[in-house]
Amino acid sequence: MTGSASDPSDWQLHIRNKPRRERLAKRFRDPDDPFSVVLVQDMWLTGFDAPSLHTMYVDKPMRGHGLMQAIARVNRVFRDKPGGLVVDYLGLAHELKRALATYTESGGTGETTVDQSEAVAAMQEKYEVCCRLFHGFDRSAWIEGTASERVSLLPGAQEHILAQEDGKERCLRVVRELSQAFALAVPHKETMKVRDDVAFFQAVRSVLAKRAPGEARSEEALDYAIRQIVSRAVASEGVVDIFAAAGLEKPDLSILSEEFLAEVRGMKQRNLAVELLQKLLKGELAVRRRKNVVQARSFAEMLEQSVRRYANRAVEAAQIIDELIQLARKMREAHARGDALGLSEDELAFYDALETSDSAVQILGDETLRDIARELVETVRSNVKIDWTLRENVRADLRRLVKRILRKHGYPPDKQEKATRTVIEQAEVLSAEWVE
16 A cells, blocks of 8 residues: 555555565566465556456446456466456446447457357367267266275376377367366356366366476466366365376385386386376486486487387387386486496586597596596586676686696597587586585
């Protein structure tokens, strides 16, 4: 609220100057900030833009341009938000009609609102498409069963979708479209008829779209997980855990244990096993990419090749499961190489950056390559600064120091330029932790 020095002392806590109000506005515009509900009288009703807002409760008489601007606070399309909801406590429909007439007479174009019947028709169309995707799969336990029985449906539902050509992509797309239409059609009586089915479709989509720990999460996926609103089954149970949904115990992802890999190999849902292994390996790669760029890049290429062959139906699910399990084992073994070589995690990252598999480099021997890696870590650590990646003079000095170390130890001259580029790339990754 605004105020003045003459206001009572117990008001002063609530009076904010312009900078403080701007800080609040910035937080309110941020969809990830927990500050998500405000009560307003005049401020922020007009001249304020926050596209993520979705609901406005109105109990203040408004008309004309002011009413149009107020409604515009929530009617913006944002990510997969199709529109906004205005809950009218005063009966402002006649004022809105007048405002819309003024808008169109003054040259305004485009649809300012969506007729609910259109939203219902779109919802029913997308609902039928979703039903066809799940044709032949018994989901009756979703409505009649206990919470654990509902969760136990998800592995089979995922397998049903993944076994279809482009099933995952089609499911993700059409359930998103159904959810958008459903949000616009609520609270029409037709939405109540399909609410539980929509909740089931959303739960399956949520698990299919869910990313493994360590993997970058898209803002859309986060929004979608939060917006599980249409059924007690989803709202009361929360977001389904990826491992529980697959019928597995949650593994130690840092080592991809042999026991867990054996459990995945024994899953009846073969396509779901492939999907789960992909997510786990991508999550593990995301973690390694922040530590060892060469190792992560090599494994990412292997994973991409296997996934591409599976997507093209060039091989069966059982064969891909074996390939992904072997890849998981190689990643686990690579993680332990540092102990065998007597190198720290950072030193191993620079060791790998030296192209140690190249025959010309192997001539130097492990002892020399280990010495180079240790010296590189020490040199890079002592020369990086907070903003060094943005300062070309610092980068040039560091490149010079790296090349000097390589020459000193007899590193092959024709390999030095590439090794230097890789070492600098590795330094950029690790220095983010070093300078914190």
